[in-house]
Amino acid sequence: MEYDAGTPPRWHAHPLGEAALLFEGRPASLLTNRSVVALASALESTPVPGMHSAVPGISSLLVRFDPLATSGARVAEILVRLLERLDLSAEEEGPVVTIPVCYGGAAGPDLQAVAAQTGLSPREVVAAHCAEVYRVLVIGFAPGFPYIGPLQPVLTVPRLPTPRAAVPAGSVALAAGLTGIYPTRLPGGWQVVGRTPLRLFEPHAPRPALLAPGDRVRFEPLPEGVVP
Structure with missing residues (x-):
């Protein structure tokens, strides 16, 4: 994902059968993500007849609609008009959510490997990870799993060559320029650098x-030796 350079994204409408449309912005950037989240919010606050749901992705919006009440072409036309009226400068910025993390050791089994891949020391990896206020780009993969970023380029590392069969709940991990938090015990291939005691998902x-697209997040190291 690119940092916001101020260049407006180009939008493309992709029909998904007769009752859904994927509205995608390119390139995938912070500006594109802000537009997607604002567009989803606009549709939620002012429902459009015939539209059933709008699910934001990192750089796209999936819209489900009733094909007997409207069409994909009509939906795309409405989305373009809404985009033209969006004022991203007025986008609300809520409070920063602080995520306490125990880095390294059993809580962060890949911290040493990430340090080796980035040319940083483990302490420098932690410092870089905690240095920024990030944006929750999307919730996906599993209920409550936040894709957060973008990370500084120096922290860009690949996924593991072989995913783990089980990653503990609360694991904080890095992959492909993003950071995420496993809400429950799940299989996964991101590189785990720490763990938070916070519960990311409470179904009832x-x-x-805990987090939603557009939220702001900061990571904070717990005292050394404290493993949640």
Whole structure:
């Protein structure tokens, strides 16, 4: 993902059968993601007749609609008009959510490997990971799993060559220029550098996921030796 350079994305409408449309912005950048989240919010606050749902991705919006009430072409036309009216400068920025993390050791089994891949020391990896306020780009892969970023280029590392069969809940991991947090025990191939004691997903809570697209996040190291 590119940092926001201020260049407006180009939008493309991809029909997905008769009752869905993928509205995609290119390139995938912070500006594109902000547009997607704002567009989803606009559709939620002002429902459009015939549209059933709008699910934001990192750089795209999946819209489901009733083909007997509207068409993909009509939906795309409405989305373009909404985009023209969006004022991203007025986008609300909520409080920063602090995520405490125990880095390294059993909580972060890949921290040493990430340090070797980036040319940093483990302490420098932690310092770089905690140095920025990030954006929650999308919730995906599993309920409550946040894709957060983008990371500084120096922290860009690949996924593991062989995914783990089980990654503990709360694991904080890096892959492909992003950082994520495993909400429950799941299989996964991201490189795990730490673990947080926070619960990312409570299925019976009024707001099941701790984080939502557009939220801001900062990571904070727990005292050394504290493993949640």
